[in-house]
Amino acid sequence: MSAQASIKFFDLVSPIGPPLSPNTWLVRYILNYKKLSYHTEWVPFADVEAVLVQNGIPPTSETYPRYTVPAIIDSTTSNESPKIIADSMRIADYLESTYPAYPIYPGGSRELQVKLIEVFNTHVRPPMVPMGYAMLPAIFEGRDKDAFVASRINMFVRLTGGLHPADLYPEEKRDEMWAALYAGLDTLASYIDENGLGKTEWLFGTDGPAYVDFVLAAWFFWFKLVGPEGCWDRIKGRNGGRWERLHEACQKYTEVL
Numbered sequence: 384m385s386a387q388a389s390i391k392f393f394d395l396v397s398p399i400g401p402p403l404s405p406n407t408w409l410v411r412y413i414l415n416y417k418k419l420s421y422h423t424e425w426v427p428f429a430d431v432e433a434v435l436v437q438n439g440i441p442p443t444s445e446t447y448p449r450y451t452v453p454a455i456i457d458s459t460t461s462n463e464s465p466k467i468i469a470d471s472m473r474i475a476d477y478l479e480s481t482y483p484a485y486p487i488y489p490g491g492s493r494e495l496q497v498k499l500i501e502v503f504n505t506h507v508r509p510p511m512v513p514m515g516y517a518m519l520p521a522i523f524e525g526r527d528k529d530a531f532v533a534s535r536i537n538m539f540v541r542l543t544g545g546l547h548p549a550d551l552y553p554e555e556k557r558d559e560m561w562a563a564l565y566a567g568l569d570t571l572a573s574y575i576d577e578n579g580l581g582k583t584e585w586l587f588g589t590d591g592p593a594y595v596d597f598v599l600a601a602w603f604f605w606f607k608l609v610g611p612e613g614c615w616d617r618i619k620g621r622n623g624g625r626w627e628r629l630h631e632a633c634q635k636y637t638e639v640l
């Protein structure tokens with residue numbers, strides 16, 4: 384671990400032990416991979432905006448939720464003012480340019496990796512995310528649960544026309560949703576193969592992980608943690624077991640500091 388780094392990393396309080404935000408997992412993987420010294424500031428879901436505003440962290444969006452984790456405050460360089468950054472991709476870019484050892488965009492591959500993420504976002508996230516969101520109200524507790532349900536009503540209405548998270552994973556649509564997720568993973572696997580990627584446990588990197596490996600692993604980690612019972616068993620072995628290999632390979636970067 385590098386002695387000079389000192390990074391404050393804002394993540395959500397998790398009622399179930401392991402942190403449960405996919406976007407913060409992505410940043411944690413990168414912090415650990417780059418062997419940076421950081422410590423986590425745990426923020427209750429209900430207090431994200433209040434805590435980030437208090438710490439001078441800017442919004443990430445013009446629309447709700449305006450304030451989001453992950454965010455970091457990097458006070459490493461004592462003769463400069465601390466660097467305050469929110470949004471996972473902006474944090475990744477900042478960490479890569481500030482701490483280039485253990486590169487996440489090897490060989491200038493950022494744009495190529497973004498294309499792979501677009502395939503994931505288009506084909507895998509849409510069927511996967513509602514399944515996880517449907518489970519979250521039963522995972523959050525107290526004020527965090529109330530804040531999650533209240534704040535997500537608009538999102539649920541937009542996605543399903545329903546008014547409750549459970550509407551995101553209704554009994555009668557489950558087979559169809561799973562079929563869409565399997566098809567999305569097949570499309571992603573084909574894209575990886577067609578582009579000559581995924582030759583090792585890493586989907587993009589070869590000698591080590593790259594940014595997109597962490598993006599996908601973070602979403603799989605989240606799905607395994609919060610998705611419907613048995614969800615990981617249903618997908619981990621698909622497409623030649625590559626999703627499980629990736630998940631396992633990222634385990635060494637899951638330390639929570």
Ligand SMILES: N[C@@H](CCC(=O)N[C@@H](CS)C(=O)NCC(=O)O)C(=O)O
Nearest residue numbers: 404406431448451452453470471472
């Ligand atoms: N584009 C942002 C999205 C981050 C995001 O949506 N974070 C969620 C937790 S996973 C959040 O902080 N939500 C706060 C809220 O909904 O009030 C990123 O990639 O960092």
